[in-house]
Amino acid sequence: xxxxxxxxxxxxxxxxxxxxxxxxxxxxxxxxxxxxxxxxxxxxxxxxxxxxxxxxxxxxxxxxxxxxxxxxxxxxxxxxxxxxxxxxxxxxxxxxxxxxxxxxxxxxxxxxxxxxxxxxxxxxxxxxxxxxxxxxxxxxxxxxxxxxxxxxxxxxxxxxxxxxxxxxxxxxxxxxxxxxxxxxxxxxxxxxxxxxxxxxxxxxxxxxxxxxxxxxxxxxxxxxxxxxxxxxxxxxxxxxxxxxxxxxxxxxxxxxxxxxxxxx
Amino acid sequence: xxxxxxxxxxxxxxxxxxxxxxxxxxxxxxxxxxxxxxxxxxxxxxxxxxxxxxxxxxxxxxxxxxxxxxxxxxxxxxxxxxxxxxxxxxxxxxxxxxxxxxxxxxxxxxxxxxxxxxxxxxxxxxxxxxxxxxxxxxxxxxxxxxxxxxxxxxxxxxxxxxxxxxxxxxxxxxxxxxxxxxxxxxxxxxxxxxxxxxxxxxxxxxxxxxxxxxxxxxxxxxxx
Numbered sequence: 001x002x003x004x005x006x007x008x009x010x011x012x013x014x015x016x017x018x019x020x021x022x023x024x025x026x027x028x029x030x031x032x033x034x035x036x037x038x039x040x041x042x043x044x045x046x047x048x049x050x051x052x053x054x055x056x057x058x059x060x061x062x063x064x065x066x067x068x069x070x071x072x073x074x075x076x077x078x079x080x081x082x083x084x085x086x087x088x089x090x091x092x093x094x095x096x097x098x099x100x101x102x103x104x105x106x107x108x109x110x111x112x113x114x115x116x117x118x119x120x121x122x123x124x125x126x127x128x129x130x131x132x133x134x135x136x137x138x139x140x141x142x143x144x145x146x147x148x149x150x151x152x153x154x155x156x157x158x159x160x161x162x163x164x165x166x167x168x169x170x171x172x173x174x175x176x177x178x179x180x181x182x183x184x185x186x187x188x189x190x191x192x193x194x195x196x197x198x199x200x201x202x203x204x205x206x207x208x209x210x211x212x213x214x215x216x217x218x219x220x221x222x223x224x225x226x227x228x229x230x231x232x233x234x235x236x237x238x239x240x241x242x243x244x245x246x247x248x249x250x251x252x253x254x255x256x257x258x259x260x261x262x263x264x
Numbered sequence: 265x266x267x268x269x270x271x272x273x274x275x276x277x278x279x280x281x282x283x284x285x286x287x288x289x290x291x292x293x294x295x296x297x298x299x300x301x302x303x304x305x306x307x308x309x310x311x312x313x314x315x316x317x318x319x320x321x322x323x324x325x326x327x328x329x330x331x332x333x334x335x336x337x338x339x340x341x342x343x344x345x346x347x348x349x350x351x352x353x354x355x356x357x358x359x360x361x362x363x364x365x366x367x368x369x370x371x372x373x374x375x376x377x378x379x380x381x382x383x384x385x386x387x388x389x390x391x392x393x394x395x396x397x398x399x400x401x402x403x404x405x406x407x408x409x410x411x412x413x414x415x416x417x418x419x420x421x422x423x424x425x426x427x428x429x430x431x432x433x434x435x436x437x438x439x440x441x442x443x444x445x446x447x448x449x450x451x452x453x454x455x456x457x458x459x460x461x462x463x464x465x466x467x468x469x470x471x472x473x474x475x476x477x478x479x480x481x482x483x484x485x486x487x488x
Contacts, residue, residue: 071415071461073422075433076454083446166317173426180320187327198328202316209315 013182013200022096024177026204032096032178033165036103037111037157043104044111051116062112069109074170078102082174099171107164114156118149155223159216162209169205179204266452269435272349274460276421276431280356281414287357288364292402293394295365296372306365313362319423322355326427329354352424352431360417367413371406372398404475411468415461422457432456 013025023031050062069077081102086092093101122145130140172181183201187194294306313321326348330338341347375398383397403410425434436453440446 067462068458071419071458071465072454073419073433073457075422075425076450076457079433079437079450080454083440084450087447162315166315169317169319170423172319180317180323184323194331195328198320198324202320202324205316205320206312210311213315 010200012186013179013204022177025182026179026208028176028178029165029168029205030208032099032103032168032171032176033161035100036107036164036168037161039100039104040106040108040111043108045115047108047112048115049119051112052119066109066112069106070113074102074106074167075173077106078171078174081105095174095176099168099174099176103164103168103171106167107160110160110164111157114153114160115149117156118153119145121152122148151223155216155219158212158219162212162216165212166205166209265435265439266432266449268430269432269453270456272429272431273421276349276352276356276424276429277418279353280360280417280421283353283357284360284364284417287361288368289399291361291365292368292372295369310362310365313358314366318356318359318420319426321359322352322423322427325354326351348424348427348429349431351427352421352429356417356420356423359420360413363413363416364410367406367409368402371402374405375401407468407472407475411465411472414468415464418461418464419457 015023015025015027047062047066050058051066053059078099082095082098085098085101126144126148127140130144131137135143168178169180172178172184175181177185179201183197186200187197190197291306291309294302295310297303297306329351330341330347332338333341341350344350379397379401380393383393388396421431422433424431425437428434432453436446436449439449
């Protein structure tokens, strides 16, 4: 096979019209995913933490947010922010920013779950020890629990980044010129070499996702799996060994979930 | 329009759930088989389909698949009026099956060795071992992640609007462009998605309660 049309377009696939125009192609996918993760990180952390709260008026809204966003297809969210945000704001926003906002809203719900899993994964003793040594709950959270939770969250965050990266392809529907859209444009220009342009798109996604998901797997091996979202009671025995000892082992008496810190 | 959309969405969801379960099971068995080629093929399948977005596969089956089919089958497919739906089913199936097979494989790894040994010693052959002993346990042990996957798959049916399959999201866009009543239609559709996802989740929770076996627990106990 030869890709005459595609190799001359390789810059278009990777960068879009970058030096002369807006960023596009594969780079835009990466930018979208990184921006969405960065914007949603704080909101996700807050949501995840408030989901663990014992107070109903804090917990219920965050649970509602998380569940509703997670039950809505991403396309629906993107449409909401693309078509109906201008009504609310009274002015137009660009396609790119509406995509970023929708993706951030979407990512926040998933990150909240990752964050919750991370906090729950830190042994309870850590919080208790911090409190007994005279720290306030805020200090204990900031200096003791949160850094450890962050470390546990890293593999899940990386694999979430992969899935978010794949989800950025959906933004082509509102006309963001990212990799899929680029492929479609090129294939329409050269209808006789359609397969080549789609192959380029596939390779682009594959390289990024493959390397990232392998990074996630490596990190998982190093740090240990902990993800309540994909909590697998079927984890194989070797994984049990890798797992931090505080992992929910069925024989252990586990306090009722939902409140953090338990008993306080 | 909305009603047709809902019908097509549910149809897509139902068909792809079943087909992706079947395909996923086949791939999972390939990945845990003893034959190296099958194992390699299964791994390649999973890596390819997991690392490229589902949207791409949906588009691929709509635009490219008819082109590469030999003997003019592609032209026949293109002439078929419901081809968008068929392409959507194929795209979603291959995408979802890769995840399903990964989940099922982890379920197989969790089954204690004793089960297989017991099956062998009671005289079952390879196929019977899978049908009567291993597969039921694999499905039952992996119910929670499988359920999450199926809800994801349901949400992914909205990707088929990219290839003009007349499902719910596409219907709302049509209504928006024809009547400018987009907000109402989109609200309806969002409510429907959230509602049906909730129903699916609760069905899965009930199923879990009825069917779930805690393999991790038994494995843990056998280890002492």
